[in-house]
Amino acid sequence: MNNKLSFSATFLGLAGLLPQLLCLVAVFDENTRYIALSAGYLYAAVIFSFLGGFWWGLAVASPGAPQWVYSVAVVPSLVAVASGIPWMIGSTWPGPSLALLGIALIAALWVDVRLNRLNLMPDWMLRLRILLSLGLGLTTLALAAL
Numbered sequence: 001m002n003n004k005l006s007f008s009a010t011f012l013g014l015a016g017l018l019p020q021l022l023c024l025v026a027v028f029d030e031n032t033r034y035i036a037l038s039a040g041y042l043y044a045a046v047i048f049s050f051l052g053g054f055w056w057g058l059a060v061a062s063p064g065a066p067q068w069v070y071s072v073a074v075v076p077s078l079v080a081v082a083s084g085i086p087w088m089i090g091s092t093w094p095g096p097s098l099a100l101l102g103i104a105l106i107a108a109l110w111v112d113v114r115l116n117r118l119n120l121m122p123d124w125m126l127r128l129r130i131l132l133s134l135g136l137g138l139t140t141l142a143l144a145a146l
Contacts (some may be wrong), residue, residue, distance in 0.1 A: 007122065013132050018102035019043045020139040027146050037094045041087075041141040044101040045080035049138060051108055052076035058120045065120055072111055095119050098144035 023040035026032040033072040056073035059065035083100045112129040115121040121129070 009093075009125075010128055013128050014133065014135075016047070017135045017139065020136055020143070024139050027143060031142070036085060037098070037146075040140065041084075041094045041098055041101070042138060044098065044105065044140045045083060046103055048076055048105055048108070049077040049080045055115065056110060058115055062120050066118070069115070069120070076108065095144045097138055102137045102139075102141035102144055105133050105140060109133050 019042055020043055023036040023043070026036035029036075052073045052075060055069060055076075059069040059073065080101070083104075084118070085098040086097055087092075108129060112121060112126055112133070116126040117121065
């Protein structure tokens with residue numbers, strides 16, 4: 001497997017942190033606070049769901065992939081939807097929902113490490129996934145705390 005970190009994947013991946021960083025800035029203005037929290041929640045939920053699709057794609061591309069990968073790959077979408085339930089029913093939101101997504105994004109690194117050890121994910125991609133999961137997870141947790 002190619003272990004060279006792709007410049008375009010790195011650049012675009014890191015650029016993908018910008019929306020959450022902008023939300024983190026906008027949350028301090030009372031005029032944009034609710035929009036920033038809502039957008040930050042939505043962005044984290046969408047990216048977490050995307051991560052499950054990424055895992056599914058790695059499994060499909062590797063005929064010898066263990067079957068558990070498919071099960072784990074649907075979890076991010078289910079967690080993303082479940083994290084919106086408090087908002088849907090008018091309960092405490094968005095702090096707990098953002099916290100759940102932030103923790104889940106960071107915890108997803110466990111799956112990434114397992115996929116790498118199974119040679120389903122190249123080393124360069126794992127390094128990038130660590131940066132992106134920590135970056136998005138921590139900024140989402142910061143939004144949750146505000």
